[in-house]
Amino acid sequence: MPPPADIAANGTALAEPPQRLPAGAHTGDRLWNALLGVFGGAVLLVVGVIVLELVEVSRPVMAVGATRFLLGRDWNPVVDSFGALPFIYGTLVTSTLAIVVALPVSVGLALFLSEMGPPRLRPVVSFAIEILAAIPSVVYGLWGLFVLVPWLRSTVEPFLQRTLGFLPLFQGPTIGLGFLAAGLILAVMILPTVSSVTNEVLKTVPDSLREGALALGATRWEAIRIAVLPYARPGILGAAILGLGRALGETMAVTMVIGNSPEIHASLFAAGYSLPAVIANEFAETVTDVHTGALAGLALVLFGISLVLNSLARILVQLVSRGPMRGATE
Secondary structure, three states, X not given: OOOHHHEOOOOOEOOOOOOXXXXXXXXXXXXXXXXXXXXXXXXXXXXXHHHHHHHHHOHHHHHXXXXXXXXXXXXXXXXXXXXXXXXXXXXXXXXXXXXXXXXXXXXXXXXXXXXXXXXXXXXXXXXXXXXXXXXXXXHHHHHHHHHHHHHHHHHHHHXXXXXXXOOHHHOOOOOOOOHHHHHHXXXXXXXXXXXXXXXXXXXXXXXXXXXXXXXXXXXXXXXHHHHHHHHHHHHHHHHHHHHHHHHHOOOHHHHHHOEOOOOOOOOOOOOEOOHHHHHHHHHHHXXXXXXXXXXXXXXXXXXXXXXXXXXXXXXXXHHHHHOOOHHHHO
């Protein structure tokens, strides 16, 4: 019989506690865990060094006034006048336009790959999406400059101006270069990211939800709409935020098609500027500490936006593993 201390209140015998192994029995495991800890700490250290360096370099412009820097509209390195608002505006407009265009297409592709597509065709479409993800940014920029921009200038923007010209978004000269071109090329670039993550999220939906909806008489699309999509909604939102973070940091392709004009316009046809584009264009030409500090300040702003968005994406993607949302079970 086990000793009284090992008997539970209901009279059943408790399992014997595991005996502690000798200190040197798992030396290899301890070394491996320590090595992994060093790697994880190194990542945090690199991030911390980047932030501290950006803060240190941006001190000259922040000393003039952080609010003035963030909300100012004038960007004139000759007189050391720097305002980040046009670049923040351009980055947010192009990234928002990109996710608005890319999200429906990406969800449709993910549904095709996971729910509706013929089994023989799915690998072909999946391979094409992987190819899009592997194309370098500068190639996208060249394609946008020589193919997308002329098409927008001659066909799309005149059509939008004729049909929706009463809206401020579609007014002004149709030059091809501008927010619309940058947003569309970003949509193509983030489409593989959003569709791939969405596809993986849809694969986590339990088959019992689909089968239950079909057993109740729902069509295949109704089963997707009332059972699959509500369950996967947090993950899809997380995929969208990941794509948005990718769009925020894109540099070369946007620089080639956005027009590089530090101004704020309501029209999508107008030329603009983005945070990564101005950093790439001017960093090699800085001659004063204030100018260098202004570019570092822009990088710090971009880093902060990307950090917030990626943190939200991580939280939202993890929600899908906790079970269906309330709307999927009601």
